[in-house]
Amino acid sequence: MTNAELLRPTATATATASATATATAPAPAAATSTGTAAGAGPTAAAGIRPATARPVPRWALGVARAIPLLALPVCLWRLPIGFGFLMGMEMPKAAQPLWVTVPYVLALSLLSEAFALLCSGLVLPWGEVLPARVPFLGGRRVPPLAAVTAGAVAGAGFTLLAVDWVLTTFGLAGFAEVGFANGWWRALATVTSGLFVLWGPLILALTCAYHRRRRAER
Incomplete structure (x- = not known):
């Protein structure tokens, strides 16, 4: 048997093994395509939050997150008033029964926080395009003029409330605040209400940033 005859089966076996490996290995293009599809599947399932049409400044995101927190102290401060506890204020109690004052104060606090959260629309995508789950209007573009006007x-x-707070707190232009049992109660009321009236300038700043961002879309 010649050396060529001895090598022929080996070469044949090598070629057969190579062909088998090539046949069983996934095609690179298919693997890439499959990998992309597999990667896109979980991402789509998890749901990536859509971005705004133009980037939102970092300071605006921080302000939008801060507004609900600024409202929270005064919302909690006014809750006992609904139950007849006046938080140190020297004034007559409300003449209305508790079944009137308690729901009123609760509703006022909830509406305050709801409005604070609504301000986040000035920095989030749903402030530019309404979510699909909104009945009748879902998916429609929010008119910039309407959002900026609101x-x-x-x-x-709220800026007018801030001006009133300054005049009342410091007794300017004939304004005077209600009396308090002691300085601690006064300080508590002053701080909580002072945080709340910061809303005015902050909302105006967010509105200005929103207007500049939406104007750049044109």
Whole structure:
């Protein structure tokens, strides 16, 4: 038997093994395509939050997160008032029964926080395009003028409250605040209400940033 005859089966076996390995190995393109699809599947399932049309400044995101926190102290401060505890204020108790004052104060606090959360629409995608789950209007673009007008009016209104807070707290222009049993109660009321009236300038700042961002879309 010649050396060529001895080598022929080996070469044949090597070629057969190579062909088998090539046949069983996944095609690179298919693997890449499959990998991309597999990667896209969990991502789509998990759901990536859609981005705004243009980037939101980092300071605006921080302000939007801070507004609900600024409202929380005064919301908690006013809750005992609904039950007839006046938080150190020297004034007559409300003439209305508890079944009126308690729901009123609770509703006022909840509405305050709801409005604070609504301000986040000035920095989040749903402030530009309404979510699909909104009945009748889902998926529609939010008119920039409508959002800017609402933000400007709200910001101006709360800014007026801030001016009133300054005049009342420091007794300026004939304004005077209600009396308190002691300085601790006064300080508590001053701090909690002072945080709340910061809403005005902050909402105006968010509205201005929103307007500049949406104007750049054109």
